[in-house]
Amino acid sequence: MVTTRHPTYDQTRRSLDGEETTCEATVSASLAAIERRKGLNAFLTVFAERALERARMVDRKRAEGRAGRLAGMIVAVKDALCMRNERVTCASRILENFVSPYDATAVERLEREDAVLIGKTNLDEFAMGSSTENSAFGPVRNPVDESRVPGGSSGGSCVAVAAGMAHTALGTDTGGSIRQPASFCGIVGLKPTYGRVSRYGLVALSSSFDQIGPFANSVADAARVLQVIAGHDPRDATSAHVPVPEYADSITGDVRGVRVGLPREAFAAGLHADVRAAVVRVADLLRDAGAEILDVTLPHSAYTISTYYILMTAEASSNLARYDGARYGYRAEGARDLTEMYVRSRSEGFGPEVKRRIMLGTYVLSAGYYDAYYLKAQKVRRLIQNDFFDALRRVDCLLLPTAPTTAFTMGEKIDDPLAMYLSDVYTVSANLAGVPAISVPCGTDREGLPIGAQIIGKQFDEPTLFRVADTVERLVMQ
Amino acid sequence: MPVTVQDVEHVAHLARLSFTAEEKQLLTMQLNSILLYMEQLNALDTSGVEPLSHVIEVQNVFRPDQVTPGVSREEALRNAPAHSDEYFKVPKVISER
Numbered sequence: 344m345v346t347t348r349h350p351t352y353d354q355t356r357r358s359l360d361g362e363e364t365t366c367e368a369t370v371s372a373s374l375a376a377i378e379r380r381k382g383l384n385a386f387l388t389v390f391a392e393r394a395l396e397r398a399r400m401v402d403r404k405r406a407e408g409r410a411g412r413l414a415g416m417i418v419a420v421k422d423a424l425c426m427r428n429e430r431v432t433c434a435s436r437i438l439e440n441f442v443s444p445y446d447a448t449a450v451e452r453l454e455r456e457d458a459v460l461i462g463k464t465n466l467d468e469f470a471m472g473s474s475t476e477n478s479a480f481g482p483v484r485n486p487v488d489e490s491r492v493p494g495g496s497s498g499g500s501c502v503a504v505a506a507g508m509a510h511t512a513l514g515t516d517t518g519g520s521i522r523q524p525a526s527f528c529g530i531v532g533l534k535p536t537y538g539r540v541s542r543y544g545l546v547a548l549s550s551s552f553d554q555i556g557p558f559a560n561s562v563a564d565a566a567r568v569l570q571v572i573a574g575h576d577p578r579d580a581t582s583a584h585v586p587v588p589e590y591a592d593s594i595t596g597d598v599r600g601v602r603v604g605l606p607r608e609a610f611a612a613g614l615h616a617d618v619r620a621a622v623v624r625v626a627d628l629l630r631d632a633g634a635e636i637l638d639v640t641l642p643h644s645a646y647t648i649s650t651y652y653i654l655m656t657a658e659a660s661s662n663l664a665r666y667d668g669a670r671y672g673y674r675a676e677g678a679r680d681l682t683e684m685y686v687r688s689r690s691e692g693f694g695p696e697v698k699r700r701i702m703l704g705t706y707v708l709s710a711g712y713y714d715a716y717y718l719k720a721q722k723v724r725r726l727i728q729n730d731f732f733d734a735l736r737r738v739d740c741l742l743l744p745t746a747p748t749t750a751f752t753m754g755e756k757i758d759d760p761l762a763m764y765l766s767d768v769y770t771v772s773a774n775l776a777g778v779p780a781i782s783v784p785c786g787t788d789r790e791g792l793p794i795g796a797q798i799i800g801k802q803f804d805e806p807t808l809f810r811v812a813d814t815v816e817r818l819v820m821q
Numbered sequence: 822m823p824v825t826v827q828d829v830e831h832v833a834h835l836a837r838l839s840f841t842a843e844e845k846q847l848l849t850m851q852l853n854s855i856l857l858y859m860e861q862l863n864a865l866d867t868s869g870v871e872p873l874s875h876v877i878e879v880q881n882v883f884r885p886d887q888v889t890p891g892v893s894r895e896e897a898l899r900n901a902p903a904h905s906d907e908y909f910k911v912p913k914v915i916s917e918r
Contacts, residue, residue: 444896538877551875580882581875649859660836667837670909674902681914685837698838702829702848703855705836719862721872726865728873761855777876802877 349507351561352416359405359415366405366415366459370398373417373461376508383484383493385502387422387432389462397459404457411457413571416564418453419503419512422463423470424555425544426450433546434478435468437666437673437692447544448579449513449555449572456571461509464499468694469663470520470548472496473766476757477696484753485528487793491750494524497558504558505530511568512558517549518651519745519770521556522782526745526795529784531559531812535569536802537777538583541576549658550581552651552774562783562813566590569805585803593806594813599633601811604738608644609769615748617788622744625785625796628818629742629811639734639741643727644772650727651771652764653707653720660704666692699760724775731776735801740811744769745782745795769797779805783812785819824852 358364374391394417404410420426423433425443432438446454454460467477475483475498483498485491486506493502497514501524504512514521516534525532533556540555547553557568573587605626610619630636668674668688675687693701707716734741747768756763773780779802782795796815800808829849833840840848894907903910 441900444892444899536877577884581879583877584880643865646862646865649862652855653859653862664837668902669911671900672902678912680912682837684912686839689837690839693838698840699848699851701836701838702832703852706824706828706832706852706856709832709835715863716859718872719867721874722867722870723862723865725870725873726867728876760851761858764855775876 349504349560350510351559352413352510352564352567353561355415355510366398366401367395369415370394370417370459370461373508376506377462380486380506380508383486383489383502383506384481385464385483385499385506385508386419386462387434387465387480387499388430390429390460394459394461401457401459411455413453413456413458413567416458416511416567417461417509418458419461419464419500419509420450421466421497421500421512421514423466423515423546424450424513425546426460426463429463431463431546432480433469434466434480435693435697436479437689439479439673441671443544445544448541448576450544452571453568464497464503464512466499467496468697469546469659470496470515470517471659471696471700473519473523473763474751474753474756475499475524476753477694479694482753485750487528487791488750490752491792492527492753494527494746494750496520498524501525501528501530501532501558504560510560511564513555514558515545515548515553515555516774517552518655518774519767521558522745522770522780522795522797523767525558525782527750527793529793531562531565531781531783531816533557533565533569533781533808534773534779535573535805536583536779537774538581539779539803539805540569540572541579541582543576543578547662549655550662551658552655554774562781562809562816563591563594565781566594566809583803588806590806590809593810595810596814596817598629598811598814601634601740601807602637602738603629603634603811604637604639604734604741606639606641606644606734606741606743608641609743613747613768614744615788618744618746618748618794621786621794622742622796625815625819626742629814632814632818634811637738639738641730641734641772643723643730646723647727647772647775648764648768650720650723651767651775652703653716654724656700656704657708657717658704660701660708663697663701668692696760727772728776731772731778731799735778739800740807741799743797743799745797746770749788749790749792749794773799778802779808781808781812783815785815824849824856
């Protein structure tokens with residue numbers, strides 16, 4: 344079932360270079376695919392005219408031999424990233440009519456290399472959710488089985504790639520929002536190291552976790568996107584001053600001598616049998632290919648969800664305080680004073696999950712609870728990060744499932760927030776530790792639903808992730 | 822039940838949110854179940870552990886104090902629900918005597 348994947352950018356690039364197609368024709372085909380599968384609700388805005396115009400310009404540049412590194416790559420962008428003079432809604436009523444005055448750095452860098460941006464994609468409101476059911480503009484459906492969720496919160500970006508509407512897409516990953524949907528839809532999803540990609544122009548959710556990353560139909564395509572968007576940006580002071588290596592060089596197909604750790608805790612109770620079998624098979628394939636498979640332990644694994652949701656909601660409640668109806672966004676009509684304007688604008692503009700997380704975050708930060716929840720969670724975060732640093736001293740990377748199950752049914756968890764939070768059990772730890780992680784398809788369950796294997800590496804060691812994930816991709820497809 | 826409806830009302834006030842009576846009941850229940858799960862952290866001894874607030878090594882960033890182009894006033898006001906030529910407009914804050 345993994346072979347249902349759509350053309351990679353590498354394939355399109357060869358067709359472009361061989362003059363078998365044009366960028367304009369590729370964009371037209373992409374627009375047709377978006378139209379044909381409108382019911383998936385992947386896009387909030389489609390740039391039909393703008394994209395075709397860009398495509399014609401890229402075709403001219405190609406003819407003149409001066410096209411950029413991503414010439415003709417069709418990219419969809421999560422609607423939490425700013426594009427100048429376009430709406431950025433975060434799938435919320437409160438930002439429904441907000442038009443961005445500038446480009447996000449990641450967007451700007453893609454356009455500079457002649458990628459064609461095709462549209463803005465649907466998400467859980469303010470990226471809060473694991474199913475893309477929390478959008479104010481309706482849920483997104485999984486293209487593999489439309490009765491199921493695509494995962495979240497970057498569901499629209501993931502579906503755009505999984506359904507052949509774009510070569511790649513930008514998502515954001517605060518606690519798994521790129522990797523978990525990639526796993527549910529059978530594509531590649533990368534969360535880079537915290538600070539690897541500038542967050543300038545990304546609407547802030549939880550600033551100590553948020554990271555922008557690519558969805559793609561191949562590991563090589565994900566590497567091509569990261570190559571362009573990674574690197575320090577003076578406009579984001581938290582973007583790292585760490586040189587960006589040549590990622591294509593790491594895709595060698597050779598994993599001999601690579602030490603891969605299997606975290607014992609990740610294969611314990613609660614893991615779907617088919618998911619376990621698929622990931623264990625990946626370990627066997629890697630061993631046969633010459634990698635060394637070792638058992639490792641992450642002793643504080645049981646505490647990741649609690650720690651994550653305390654810190655994430657605290658940061659989100661603070662970041663979302665700016666939506667008050669005064670300077671931008673939705674304002675309730677007829678308020679008699681300022682406080683009433685704040686309260687009614689926020690209460691009418693935010694959806695239920697956003698309000699729930701603001702309440703939880705405000706609670707854990709409020710007088711009398713700060714030490715017991717927020718400060719405690721910051722300390723446990725240190726212990727969790729130390730677990731990763733210790734394990735990654737013994738091995739080069741970790742291998743574990745991306746999600747404990749395959750895609751669940753729409754509506755299944757929407758009324759039980761805790762059950763929804765627990766579906767992030769394997770993804771939040773990489774965000775807590777600030778390490779990079781990638782999800783790569785590794786088979787299907789007995790119902791034909793995709794399964795993702797997750798590879799987690801050392802900070803700024805994306806090359807090892809690409810090397811191992813690319814090998815997994817080749818071995819699984821054989 | 823550690824969190825009461827009164828707590829929910831207090832936190833809602835801090836967050837500048839309002840809820841119906843039904844929503845408050847549901848939120849009280851949901852916050853209690855989530856916080857009860859989070860209580861597990863209390864089982865961990867974290868004495869002597871330094872809180873982690875930034876996951877990568879960072880250094881202070883210095884730059885010359887120079888004027889660079891930014892968002893213009895017109896652009897900054899473009900998304901405002903109500904504005905004059907120079908200011909954001911909001912309901913009256915100070916009442917007349």
